Amino acid sequence: MAKMGKKFKETLTKVDREKRYELNEALELCKSLSFTRFSESVDIAVNLGVNPRHADQIVRGSVGLPHGTGKDVRVVVFAKGEKEKEARDxxxxxxxxxxxADKITGGWLEFDKAVATPDMMGVVGKLGRVLGPRGLMPNPKLGTVTFDVAKAVKDLKSGMIEYRTDKSGIIHAPVGKVEFEVDKLRENVLAVMDALIKAKPSTAKGVYVRGVTLSTTMGPGVRLDVNTLLQTK
Structure with a gap:
């Protein structure tokens, strides 16, 4: 078991592990718990009542955060001719x-997202073993396989994030940086929650949102009051 650092232990004492916090209170607390010298991300973890072993219960999609993630996203586009120029512009x-494709085959992977026009998927498909495991493969369901490359690039640059349930049915996603104002983090959180509610599989039974936790990159989790959160606008 990994040992807890002194600073982490100190922050842990400030969190009531039995309490379920209201959103604004949780965000204020998360911001106050940051103790690193670098700009920490604020992340959300949502435990959904789905069984990811069934394909029809995998929750996957993308959502634009109103205030972005605070991260400079590097985007590459597989396109040719006018579409290549459109992407660059x-x-x-x-x-x-x-x-x-040759550049990536040679080992270059200095990018965060990839977009492709449909006619380029034959080329992109050959890179599946490289891009797939890293979550970089363009996907039409996520809006990254499209002829409207300008919109895709602008969306990704401005804060479009992807989400997908892990093996435990949990969604992990960034919602900003600790230096963001609470109101901006709040709007980003609500955008993610709204997207997840809309993406609820018709085959999911019982309680859909079972738990929501916020945390900074190095900080402890702060649990939210789900009932209050789902009523928040």
Missing amino acids: AGADFAGADDL
């Missing part, structure tokens, strides 16, 4: 076709 960090 929209702010893509790198755009290309076979040349981009």
Whole structure:
């Protein structure tokens, strides 16, 4: 079992493990618990009442955060001709076709998201073993396989995030940085929750949102009052 650092132990004493916090209170607490010298992310973990072993209960999608993640997202686009130019004009960090595929095959992976036009998926598919395990494979369900590459690039750059249930049925997602104002973090959290509610599988039975926890990169989890959260607008 990993040993707890002194500073982590100190922050842990400030969190009531039995309490379920209201959203604003939880965000204020999370911000106050940050003790690192770097800019920590604020993350949300949502325990959903689904069984990811069944394909029709996997909750997956993307959502635009109103105030972004606070992170500079590097985007590459697989496209050619006018679409390649469109991607570059929209702010893509790198755009290309076979040349981009060769660059990645050679070991270059200095990007966070990948977009592809549908006609380039034959080229992209050959990179599945490299991109797939890293979560970088373009996917039409996430809006990253599209001819509207300008919109895809701008969405990703401005704070579009992807989410997917893990093996335990939990969604993990960033909702901003500790230096964000509480109101901005609040709106980002509510955007994620709204997306998850809309993505509820029709086959999911019983309680759908079982638990929600907020935490900073290095800090302890702060549990939210789910009933109050779901009524928050």
